Amino acid sequence: MTPKVYVLAALVAVVIADNIPYTPPRPSYNAPAPAGPAQYNFDWSVNDVNSGNDYGHNEARNGYDTEGSYYVQLPDGRLQSVTYTVNGDSGYVAQVEHQGEAQYSAYQPSPSYRPTPGYA
Template identity: 50%
Template sequence: MFTKIVVALALVALAASAPSQPAYGYTPQPTYETPAKYDFNYAVKDDYSGNDFGHQEARDGYDTQGSYYVLLPDGRLQKVAYTVNGDSGYVAEVSYEGEAEYPEYKPAYNPAPAYKPAPAYKPTPAYA
């Protein structure tokens, strides 16, 4: 009987010493009370492939301002400047630099065929 009481007390002591939260490092969800604040930019200019584009953006709370640009296939540079302020939504202003150029199409892999008149055939009698 004495051993049963000792085992029961040991189990109660073990249960009382168990942690109240799981042992795998649970942390409560973060609260996002501070407004977002960041600033970033990047640019790519590759003369070999003709790529030219970039983006920059700055945010402080609910006020966001930024711009991006890209070189279009027709040679113009398209620029977009935008703002987002609270519930106003995305407001963009698009502009272009340069003139569109459309060079004459010359396929390099399939040159224009040289047309020749069809050969004249001399009809042969059906029953010779």
């Protein structure tokens, strides 16, 4: 065969390959089918004295019924806790409580603060 035939065959192959739609490969992972109603429970917390971070969360679920609580140390010194339930179609029902009394430090401008000089 002559070189012209090879070039022509290559061009035909490119045109044919260009007109074939691309089909991406199918994923090889198949998620397991649900085995029944959802059931789980978890609990975690953070208490870092140096930074003042104190918060946590716990929850338990059995089918359509869920109950749990979470808490956080607020910047004003109070501890806010939320206890909640979700029972079927009743929706999210929460009870919020605060422990302690809000305390705010007096405002103190930074030492680098300088008032704008007055104009005469």
